[in-house]
Amino acid sequence: MKVFLIRLSLFLSIFVLIGCDKDDYPGKKDFVVAFENPSEQFSGEESFKNIRLVFSQAAPESGVITLKITSENLFYGAEADFTTEPEAVNGIIQIPVVKGSAESFLKLNKFAEILPGEEKGLQLEIESVALQKFHAFAQGNTETIISFSETAALGGAMNPEVGGPNQPNQVYVNLNTKSETKIRRDTWDFGFYSGDDFHVKLNSSLYMFARPLSFYDIDDVREADVVALKPWMNFLLAGSEKFMDHPSGDLNKLAIKPIAESDDENPVYLVKMGNEIGTDIPAPGSVAVAGKDRGWKKIRILRRGNDYLFQYADVNSNSHHEVLISKEDTFNFTFFSISNGKVSVEPARQNWTLNFTVTMEIEPLPEGPDTAYGFSDYVKINSLGNVKAYRVSTSDYTYTDFAENQIEESKFSADERIIGSSWRKATPPERELITDIFYVIKDAQNHYYKLRFTALENENGLRGYPAFEYKLLK
């Protein structure tokens, strides 16, 4: 029996599992350093700038980055044009890499007075990166051009702060200055056109609809007059696209018809105020942009000289509010919110290129007719500010090789949809960045850029974290 037990325990010992099957990920082998931006500009008042150096990963050990300064007509020294911290010795600056940190910076003090029209600057270059043992080098933005006056940015990478899967922000990006302005989508309800004509747009990012009624006195409208109309102002409903602002941005195709000179020709509109910003937490890859219903209003808009007279009320109310809204010359629109009054939303007309936003589009229903439909991660161009763009397929040119002389002037379009959603696929289960397309963009100052998207989601797969890179072509 004893022999048998020994044998049995020998059998059983075979079935003690030994963990031989181990995961074998390659690990991060390289430590890569670059300037955050390929160019930096001193704006009028700035007396110093922190030039950031960013790393591909948190520093695994300490080390040093060696930079070289090249300058033309600018001289180093507290009594001269500029100094740096840490100090430059014979045009060489040593910047420490602190273990665990993901960036370093160099402080650049500007003393020189630059006269208008004068272009002066200097260039910083990463000469070497040395860590104790780890393989370290510079790649990407290995040099940066610092301009002491305001000039166009050379390009770089940007991550517009759309704000995650609820996409709470509209982000206005200015490629010229490589800067962004973000605003919560629910800041405004109506936009009053500042140009020569009289147009009023809805906040499509909140999924607003409007339809004219056969009333010409706002106080006459009652709930009973509109109850049958409400169900038709919705997504996935044949014909509902007629009650939304046309996505092309064409001011003559807005849901609210151009405001006529004669009051008699301006009807009362029923307005669906859309949805609040969503608060649900969706699964990775999905969005939850639409929150609670914002209810209904009735509005009427009239011309008063060069101003708008805006009347609004709850649908069943027998009185209304009135506000006079004037045009603002340097802006595309004057924005108004029923709860906050006049609000500022867009930067001035010349100060933005692209707008990242939730919006409404026209889609065909399975049976054929069109409907209004909600779109996230949408990118509109500032067509009213004279921005134009066109799409390039990577089968014609690669992004890297595309150069100034390949720009085709005839292809530029002013349609707000030209970038739109063409850079990503978002039909479940396929949610991905489209990698075989990039864009050529021209702004009002006649700067030409190439731009491609580099992310739709963040590293965890959450939507609402777009990223792109661009380069000034001329």
Added chain:
Amino acid sequence: MKCYQFLFIFFVLFCRFSFSQQKETVNLDSIQDLNPVILTAQYRPQSVDKSIFEVDVLTQSDIQKMAGNTLDDVLKQTLNLNVIPNSGEGRSGIQQFGFNSEYVKILIDGVPFIGDEGFGNAIDISQINIDDIEQIEIVEGAMGVQYGANAVTGVVNIITKKSSRHKWNLTPYIQEETLGSEYNWSDKGRHIQSFKVGYNFSDSWYGEISFIRNDFRGFYGQKNGRYFYNPQDPNDKTRGYDWLPKMQHTGKTLLNYNGKKFRAFYKFEYFNERTDSYANQVRLNLHGPTQTVDPTANDRVFRTDRQYHHVNLTGDWQEMNYSISVSYQEQVRNREGFTRKLLTGEKNNVERYDYNTRKGLFSRGTLNEFLKSNWISTEAGYEITVDRGEASGLSEQNTGTDTQLREVNSFSGFLSTELIASKKLSFRPGIRYTTSNVFRDQIALSLSSKLDFNNGYQLRAVLGTAPKLPNFEELYFYMVDSNHDVRGNQNLKPEKGRSVFLHLKKRFATKNNVLSYQPKFSVWYLDVEDKIDLIVANPSPLSFQYANIDTYKTWGVAFRNKIYYKQFSAGIGIALNGESKILNSSNEFDDDFLYSMQLSGQFSYSISKWKTSISAYYKYNGKQYQFVLAPDDFGEATITKDKQDAYSWLDLSARKTFWNDQFELSLGARNLLDVKEIKTTSTSGAGHSSNSPMMLGYGRSYFLKFLYNINF
């Protein structure tokens, strides 16, 4: 697990020398039992010939020849059954007469096995280990009286072994398989190790314990494994596996008592599975300034834990037989989702929850022969199920918190009587009445009859009905947001299944049985009314809801033949099945019958001198058609006919025993015709066609199984 197989070989050699004095003859291939004893739908164990139902049997020797490890390995060679694998989730389900796995009931020793949708249906048959199986019995047709809800297209009853002829029986084995041409000992192929100990405590008590480890390392196929990413084209979707890697552990124990007038057994099974799902899509996360990438992917791990307890008491009491089974089963399916960094393997944003949890108590008791006479025998019985299930992840909205609990408790009573009108003719009418806390009371009916002709022909007619309960998704699905509106419907009724089968067969044999031939001709009709489908509940705003709306009909004929000649045996079958769908859920449909053909052939030859048997299994699954509604070139919805290509399974194997039959070696090739995927071609009116592939297998694969029987 490289270390593991080496140890095993060492152990085999060790045993070889230490036990070589033991001599015992194990019959390698007992001559095919021409008339096996069956249990399914019988009052008591009975031979196939005497059964009033038509039961097909897959014997243990069939299973051994195929070196089948899980149920899907063997069922795919069966006529009228298709095993439909899901390469993305690593699951396999049965398709029978065009219906999916929710319509066929899987039983183990007469007790339904717990699955995602309750007892007995929607079973992942790749999770059922078949090492301890005596035989598999397959009955076609609605069996609601005998086996309750969801036994619509048929029943697969797995009968386990409960005895051993030896005082001690120790059986270790290893099985190594290639997956297509992929195999190594570190991260490719399939590796199975098993160990079983059986012991006869006394003449009446037998106990058994076994453990099986099935390590499927995943089939790479067109993909490049878990570490891969393509910096040039992150959307090329070649990361991961064509078939996901999974690891199964099964532990089983059995305690059996076999007395003179009373038999009892307790069986316990523990099952654990881990499937690693590696996302095909990779995000590069380009760091613009340094132009470096830190790729990530959203990977998932699915885990299943299952327990199965079954106590059965069978005996004779005052001329009557009784049989009572009580079974408690539990299943937990868990999903872990996370972001994986492909460079470091680091897991972030880990979210883990149980998405399907079930606890069920099942009891079935029968009493028969209580009205005993020469011409009548009766069976009365009850069935109780208490089935508590929780399912989540039914939609992408609020996964994890949006959990649905459902408890279906049902009580059934059933009664059937076999009337022996004459020596030649017998009938068995039956009825089952079911009440439940969720659905309205259900009645299932059956009528079987058997007529023996003078010339040895036997004709059986089997009529039956069975309800099919709505599944979780149909009841509770919820996806409503500004752009969608799809909802389950808690007022759904069970679907109604009905079937009629006719079987005519005869056995021809020469004197002394050197040659025998057994043809069987079957014809059937089966339909399901009130079939649930998603309908447009409201065209504007567009919303969808599940409803009892469609009717599916199928009919078919089959001709099966068995031939035995000396050491040679063969089974050849052909079946033609037609399906028609009346889709009231759709604006337009075409309810023409669409036909598909299946062929099957099994050939086996034993060479006793060499203690070797050689077998071949062939199954042809003909083209399958389906009508689909799709937009044509002008955007108009039109009905097109989709064609799914034909495919065949061909397996070859040889089995040999050595050293007084202590060693058993099986080797063979599966899927010799190298089937990987088949095309579905849809042809629209304008003559355009589009293709979408369906993954079926991983190509021609080879296996080697090495088993050692230690008996003393």
